[in-house]
Amino acid sequence: MIYHLMVNEKVKETPTVFSIYFDWDVDILPGQFVMVWVPGFSEVPMTVASVKDKKCITVKVYGKTTEKLSQIEKGDLLYIRGPYGKPFTFNNGEKLLIGGGSGMASLRTLIDEKSTGIIASKTGDELLFKDEFLPGRAICVTEDGSSGIKGLATEGIKAVDLKKFDAIYVCGPEMMMKSIFEILKDTDLNVEFSFERSMKCGIGLCDSCSIDGLQVCKDGPTFNMNQVRAMYEFGRTKLLSSGKRIYMK
Ligand code: FES
Structure with a gap:
C-alpha cells in the first residue's frame, strides 16, 4: 500500500x-x-x-x-x-552513536540524555544533528579539520572510553563502517550496524540489496556484531543497479 x-x-x-x-x-x-x-x-x-x-x-x-x-x-x-526493516535493539543505558555523513539520520532516533555522538563528515558545515546531543556529548570529526577533530570517524573513537557504553550503534558509508568494525570486532562490546545498500523492492523480493545471502531490506538494515563478523562481502562488494556484483575500491 x-x-x-x-x-x-x-x-x-x-x-x-x-x-x-x-x-x-x-x-x-x-x-x-x-x-x-x-x-x-x-x-x-x-x-x-x-x-x-x-x-x-x-x-x-x-x-x-x-x-x-x-x-x-x-x-x-x-x-x-x-x-x-529490522529496527535497532534499543538500549536504555549509555549509548555511543557513530554516524558518518547522512548516516546520522538513522541514528538520530536513538538520541537521548544518555547518548554520546561521534559525528563525522567531510566538512564542518555538513555535520548532521550535532546540536541534538546534550552539551559535551557530541564529538565532531571532519576530514578537512574545519570543525572538531581532523580525520575520519575512527579518530573520534580515540576520544572516548568504549568500555563505558552499554551499546554502540554505527551508520554511514560502508567503508567507514568497515573501518569502525575493524577496531571493534575483537571486543565483546554490544554493537549494531545499520547498512545502506541499493534497494529496489524493499520487501525481500528482488535481491538487489543482498549481502552474503542476507537481504538488507528484510534481514536488516540493522545487523549485530556477530552477523557482521560472519559477512565476507561487507566492505568488499556491492551490487550495481544492473544486478552486477563488483568489488569496492
Ligand atoms: S530491496 Fe529487494 S530484496 Fe531487498
Missing part, C-alpha cells in the same frame, strides 16, 4: 541535507526505513529520522530522484510505502 502524506514542514539541516516532516499515524521503530516514490523518477529507500508524533525523512541529494525530492515543499504530497 502506498500512503499519500502531506508535507507539513521542510528543514534545511546542512547545505546538502534537508528533512521533510509529515503526519503519519503509524508506529515506526528507530532504524526502520520507508520507500519513497517520486513520480516520473523512481523509488528510493529513506531512513526515518523522526519516529515520534511528527515523522520525518532526512534526504541527502545524490542523484536525480533525491534531486527531485529536494524540490518538494510544504503542502505537496509524499508517496510512501512501509515502514520496513
Whole structure:
C-alpha cells in the first residue's frame, strides 16, 4: 500500500541535507526505513529520522530522484510505502552513536540524555544533528579539520572510553563502517550496524540489496556484531543497479 502524506514542514539541516516532516499515524521503530516514490523518477529507500508524533525523512541529494525530492515543499504530497526493516535493539543505558555523513539520520532516533555522538563528515558545515546531543556529548570529526577533530570517524573513537557504553550503534558509508568494525570486532562490546545498500523492492523480493545471502531490506538494515563478523562481502562488494556484483575500491 502506498500512503499519500502531506508535507507539513521542510528543514534545511546542512547545505546538502534537508528533512521533510509529515503526519503519519503509524508506529515506526528507530532504524526502520520507508520507500519513497517520486513520480516520473523512481523509488528510493529513506531512513526515518523522526519516529515520534511528527515523522520525518532526512534526504541527502545524490542523484536525480533525491534531486527531485529536494524540490518538494510544504503542502505537496509524499508517496510512501512501509515502514520496513529490522529496527535497532534499543538500549536504555549509555549509548555511543557513530554516524558518518547522512548516516546520522538513522541514528538520530536513538538520541537521548544518555547518548554520546561521534559525528563525522567531510566538512564542518555538513555535520548532521550535532546540536541534538546534550552539551559535551557530541564529538565532531571532519576530514578537512574545519570543525572538531581532523580525520575520519575512527579518530573520534580515540576520544572516548568504549568500555563505558552499554551499546554502540554505527551508520554511514560502508567503508567507514568497515573501518569502525575493524577496531571493534575483537571486543565483546554490544554493537549494531545499520547498512545502506541499493534497494529496489524493499520487501525481500528482488535481491538487489543482498549481502552474503542476507537481504538488507528484510534481514536488516540493522545487523549485530556477530552477523557482521560472519559477512565476507561487507566492505568488499556491492551490487550495481544492473544486478552486477563488483568489488569496492
Ligand atoms: S530491496 Fe529487494 S530484496 Fe531487498
